Amino acid sequence: MLERGEVANSWRRERWDSLRLLTPNWQSRLPGLRYEGPDPDGYMTMGEVTAFIERFATVSGAPVRTGTDVTSVRRADGGYHVTTSAGEIGCRAVVIASGACNRPAVPPFSDAVPASVGQLTPFGYRGPAQLPDGGVLVVGASATGVQLADELRRSGRPVTLSVGEHVRLPRTYRGRDVLWWMDASGVWDQRYDELEDLTRARRLPSAQLAGTPERATLDLNALTSMGVELVGRWAAVRDGRALFSGGLRNMFSLADLKMERLLDTFDEWAKTDGYDAEAGPPERFAPTRVPETARLELDLGSGEIATIVWATGFRPDYGWLDVPVVDAKGQLNHEGGAADSPGMYALGLPVLRRRKSTFIYGIEDDAREVIGHLARFLAGPGRL
Numbered sequence: 001m002l003e004r005g006e007v008a009n010s011w012r013r014e015r016w017d018s019l020r021l022l023t024p025n026w027q028s029r030l031p032g033l034r035y036e037g038p039d040p041d042g043y044m045t046m047g048e049v050t051a052f053i054e055r056f057a058t059v060s061g062a063p064v065r066t067g068t069d070v071t072s073v074r075r076a077d078g079g080y081h082v083t084t085s086a087g088e089i090g091c092r093a094v095v096i097a098s099g100a101c102n103r104p105a106v107p108p109f110s111d112a113v114p115a116s117v118g119q120l121t122p123f124g125y126r127g128p129a130q131l132p133d134g135g136v137l138v139v140g141a142s143a144t145g146v147q148l149a150d151e152l153r154r155s156g157r158p159v160t161l162s163v164g165e166h167v168r169l170p171r172t173y174r175g176r177d178v179l180w181w182m183d184a185s186g187v188w189d190q191r192y193d194e195l196e197d198l199t200r201a202r203r204l205p206s207a208q209l210a211g212t213p214e215r216a217t218l219d220l221n222a223l224t225s226m227g228v229e230l231v232g233r234w235a236a237v238r239d240g241r242a243l244f245s246g247g248l249r250n251m252f253s254l255a256d257l258k259m260e261r262l263l264d265t266f267d268e269w270a271k272t273d274g275y276d277a278e279a280g281p282p283e284r285f286a287p288t289r290v291p292e293t294a295r296l297e298l299d300l301g302s303g304e305i306a307t308i309v310w311a312t313g314f315r316p317d318y319g320w321l322d323v324p325v326v327d328a329k330g331q332l333n334h335e336g337g338a339a340d341s342p343g344m345y346a347l348g349l350p351v352l353r354r355r356k357s358t359f360i361y362g363i364e365d366d367a368r369e370v371i372g373h374l375a376r377f378l379a380g381p382g383r384l
């Protein structure tokens, strides 16, 4: 196992200070290791996640070589030749577990933002104290965007949030964490080869969730109540002005509708599985409030916005992969984790084999199947 940094590198280096997992503690489990502390319904801090993964590395006896940067992987002699910062390796099979979120995804028009406005991505953001005074424009309203808008608003700054397609969820539903329902009702176990639109499922933004000790819902209504101004999806920059799409009403209705459909699925499961009596009564939530007037443009040169925070998602980085298995959009071509190159596999990518594939707790089932495939490959007729 080659790791360019340290064990749990992404949690140590690429997250902001206040972040907690949005998955509850009881869901932080890896084969042979689970959370056994006093607060199963709480959410781990970054220090706690790092310690948990370090402990897993020890308990599992994983042969990790830290400080080993893989700079190239290419086909050679029926297998692969791997170049690293600590030497060359020949191998018959490769498992790509380099993560789905190696780089922040920032739209190209960020280049046209006037130099007077500071720009940050979640990789560079640590906390509000690092920002100058003045207004902040947070772009993107998925898990990262809503959490940063919340934290920056609480720091006293005026915050505008640019909202594109998003997934709305309550933190708790009928007395349980909403992720408990995703798990229990089987939604998270839905398999990649059973989904109607796999490409869409793989592109779905993260849900508007935060892991706070209060277990509070952090949806757009909560942010509006705090004084965050909502604007539409940021579409372009023209003459130093940010141009936002209209149609917030439609976008909000769609997110509300999808949330309700998901809650219907949970209720249906509770009824058929006999859980109805144990859970609280079904709940429905107020529709997302549409601002009376949503601005369609904002003058970036006016001084109103001092900083832009791009919470527009993340993408993987395969710059080191010299095997033609990456598509034009920079995503790995694979079938349930088997890449388009014999003996090459992947883990930890969105809906790799199940909806839960990119979550810490989702890896176990995927890994078992992918490694089963790999073992058959090594034992099969293609073996060297």
Ligand SMILES: Cc1cc2nc3c(=O)[nH]c(=O)nc-3n(C[C@H](O)[C@H](O)[C@H](O)COP(=O)(O)OP(=O)(O)OC[C@H]3O[C@@H](n4cnc5c(N)ncnc54)[C@H](O)[C@@H]3O)c2cc1C
Pocket (backbone or CB within 6 Å): 002, 003, 004, 005, 006, 008, 009, 010, 011, 015, 020, 021, 022, 023, 068, 069, 070, 071, 097, 098, 099, 100, 101, 102, 144, 314, 320, 347, 348, 349, 358, 359, 360, 361
């Ligand atoms: C902001 C954010 C919040 C998240 N919150 C949650 C959450 O609450 N709960 C949850 O379950 N999941 C959460 N996730 C998803 C989380 O990233 C995954 O659950 C988990 O980290 C995936 O583990 P991984 O090992 O596949 O990828 P990563 O954690 O990204 O690990 C990949 C590793 O590969 C190393 N690497 C990459 N390229 C190379 C190279 N060329 N050579 C050598 N080493 C390399 C990196 O240094 C890194 O350590 C979150 C993700 C983000 C971005």
